[in-house]
Amino acid sequence: MNRMQKLGGLLAGMALTALAQAEPLNIEGIGLSRDVSCKGQDVNISGNANVIHLKGDCGAVEVSGSEHKVTLDTAKSLSVSGVEHEVVAERVNGLSVDTTDNQVRATVAGGEQPALVEVTGADQTLDLQFEGAVKLDVGGTNQQVRWRGEEPEVQMSGIDNRVERQ
Known part of the structure; x- marks a missing residue:
């Protein structure tokens, strides 16, 4: 095998590896219980x-459906939509919570850009630790956001929403 063939094979292998890592990990079903290593995947x-317990560094994590209990170590972003989820995240760089009656506890960390936390829908309960710059946008109805750490930039709309420092 000449050098060009070896180089071509190496590049093709690298491209396949990149494609495999780009594929999100889909966990769907009813009543499943799993520990999953993220390895940087969405x-x-x-x-x-x-x-579900997500271990290690995750890409974007999306939780939808109803009544999931999810724990995760770290994620680039966390999106929670649906009904009655309980999610605990050690550290995320962005957070979105939508629909109704979800409970989220997380550390949200801003980097060079402020981390964005968006809360919409109704009856969400969030317990958040802020590290670095964070923009908090709360809308919808009857949201409860308790926070500690660095003070966020807060924007509020909607009905009967509460944002409180702990």
Whole structure:
């Protein structure tokens, strides 16, 4: 095999590896219980009443459906939509919570750009630790956001929403 063939094979292998890493990990079902190593991948969790622990560094994590219990170490972003989820994240760089009656506890860390936290829908309960610059946007109805750490830039709209320092 000449040098060009070896180089071509190496580049093709690298491209396949990059494509494999770009594929999100989809976890869908009812009543599943799993520990998953993220390895930098994006993760989508859907269905009902799954108990999932995401280990290591995750890309974008999306939780949808209903009644999931999710814990995760770190993620570039966390999006929670649906009904009655319980999510605990050690550290995320962005957070979105939508629909109704979700509970989220997380450390949100801003970097060079402020981290964005968006809360919409109704009856969400968030317990957040802020590190670095954070923009907090709360809308919808009857949201409860308790925070500690560095003071965020807060924008509020909607009905009966509360943002309180702990």
